[in-house]
Amino acid sequence: MNPTHLFSIATGSSEPIYRQLVDQTRRLIAGGQLAPGDPMPSVREIAGALAINPMTVSKAYGMLEMEGVLTRRRGLGMEVAQAPPRGHSVAHRVALLRPTLERAALEAGQLELDAATVLELFSTILKAKQ
Amino acid sequence: MNPTHLFSIATGSSEPIYRQLVDQTRRLIAGGQLAPGDPMPSVREIAGALAINPMTVSKAYGMLEMEGVLTRRRGLGMEVAQAPPRGHSVAHRVALLRPTLERAALEAGQLELDAATVLELFSTILKAKQ
Amino acid sequence: MNPTHLFSIATGSSEPIYRQLVDQTRRLIAGGQLAPGDPMPSVREIAGALAINPMTVSKAYGMLEMEGVLTRRRGLGMEVAQAPPRGHSVAHRVALLRPTLERAALEAGQLELDAATVLELFSTILKAKQ
């Protein structure tokens, strides 16, 4: 599967690239789009597809391995670990999304935008992604 | 005014503190909560209230001054510039918020959360902030 | 303090350099030669003194920080964490040394060297280090 369909990197962001990869991988697993045992794209595939340095990808993979999210199979590549640390429940996935929404709400408040306007915009964006 | 009411700093975030300050100041001005001519809290006030280093605040102020968002008045401190670069229109404020919502939508998609669930959660958060 | 007095790198070894640094740091703390609150040599100091790349040192520091062995102080450098994970007891330090001695004993056995010869050699080496 083409890694560009899995990952989306904001190079302009101050969020380090390797951290974006780590977080997105965790979300993809929590969301069930990556299942235990699934092979991950190779370091070079991701690096090529996203036009970033292989070492940056490698660093993300290293952290995910240390966390137990991914398993390294010598010479074969990385795969999603058998016992992903936590679960699949909607509650858990919502918990992972909450900080981002809290931040968006904070920004909306500072911009004095009313809830209805913000929700409508967000709704439009969400539907466009489908 | 107590700076802790104006600013909210996430020290754990990878977003640099000075950048959080700059972005939040811009939003507060765009949102009309800080009006042209308003005095800004002193570097020391902010640094003390948020328990961060004065130089971090100073750097944020320096950038805002360069942008023309703030004006430095010798011996008096910083104040909001007379002609804030742009802002105020709903369209402009919405544009400032859009990238954050785009990102939230991306994360929601990775977590396989449906739009209705996400919108309901976001709505709850937005109302709690009011 | 000159890092060459703290660290000794075997560049020829297959043990990665960053791992040698991690292990040696752990031992120096367990041995009491680095106490909680002590500043660590800067990345560039170590890199210069040992003639290795700063990123290699940085990687070691990053791992030690994740383990809670070192603490990062923004703009000031790394220091030994206040609550080093484990203790100082002789038993604990012996436990850290045991795997190396087990390995040495295995090699001695494979070389068919008798215990007396090996112990005498080891004794000589130990005294030379004092």
Add this chain to the structure above:
Amino acid sequence: MNPTHLFSIATGSSEPIYRQLVDQTRRLIAGGQLAPGDPMPSVREIAGALAINPMTVSKAYGMLEMEGVLTRRRGLGMEVAQAPPRGHSVAHRVALLRPTLERAALEAGQLELDAATVLELFSTILKAKQ
């Protein structure tokens, strides 16, 4: 002979498996436990007994062959070469062991363990191996 009696592999070690095999084979020959003309276990025997990949063993054998330590006899397998490069003398075997002991002494020093304690522990371990 069951290869598990000859070889001891630490799969968790950063020392590559093939290198562990090479080093241990050299030591077994230097120690006289493998004599010139002795047949070596087949690649598959070792791989199966140690639960490692046959190619890893093959690579180790290849290196030992290139060194002249082992000889490949078509259709018969590997055997210990007639003129093992060097070895046998106590001085030579001690020289092979010295680097490991040097490293152990370094680690003991970093752990602030005194020579007597370390020697006693090492003596115990050596005797247990006999």
Add this chain to the structure above:
DNA sequence: GTGGTCTAGACCACT
């Protein structure tokens, strides 16, 4: 000055 991140490119070990 400090550490953090990234790149481009290299070599190694393993399948």
Add this chain to the structure above:
DNA sequence: GTGGTCTAGACCACA
């Protein structure tokens, strides 16, 4: 082919 490690050198954020 896979990931792991290292180098040389760059820029950034922070004190």
